[in-house]
Amino acid sequence: MTRRTRFGLAALGLSTVLGLVGPRASGSDEAARPRAPAGAGPILVPAADDSERQVTVFAILATPGPRTIDPRLASIKRQLRKVLPDHGFKLITVESKRIETGQSITCELGSGYKARTMLVQSLDENGKVRLRCTLARNDKDEFSTLVKTPANQLFFYERSLKDGTRVVIGVGAR
Secondary structure, eight states, X not given: OOHHHHHHHHTTOHHHHHHHHGGGTTTHHHHHSOOOOTTOOXXXXXXXXXXXXXXXXXXEEEEESOOOBOGGGGGGHHHHHXXXXXXXXXEEEEEEEEEETTOEEEEEEETTEEEEEEEEESSOTTSEEEEEEEEEETTEEEEEEEXXXXXXXXXXXXXXXXXXXXXXXXXXXX
16 A cells, blocks of 8 residues: 555544444443433543543455445445555454553454554654554464554555455554
8 A cells, every 4th residue: 555545544534434333432432421310410420541542443355356345335435446446345344442551452354364453552742642553364463563643543554365355454543
């Protein structure tokens, strides 16, 4: 993936992808917030721990040949076509949860592949979230990188799999 393409995808914004997740991630913080009974004063809720982030990871299978696209990816269809124009795209999985520094979220991709994203630092001195992204097959790391990104901004990486298909992994933290 070229640098220009990567930035084009990153500009999508995390809110676009959270639409893929549905109720599991969108509004989950709000749903868990205690509510005051009618007529009662406000309930004080402690601020979220600064070492935590809501991390969303999703995987898209890109297959050469037929240019079919999973309807759940309609909102990012144009951007995907720029990355891999002669491929079809299918959403494999979406995972989203609040994790602490040192914890990770894992997506099962099939055929022994897993995409793991670990929260290394929730906010560094430059105001960026640090994440370690790893793609493993049969528990053996094939690719790993440390990413520094602003909160609420998606980034993508893509890798070729042994069967000739490609996987595009999207990650965002808020």
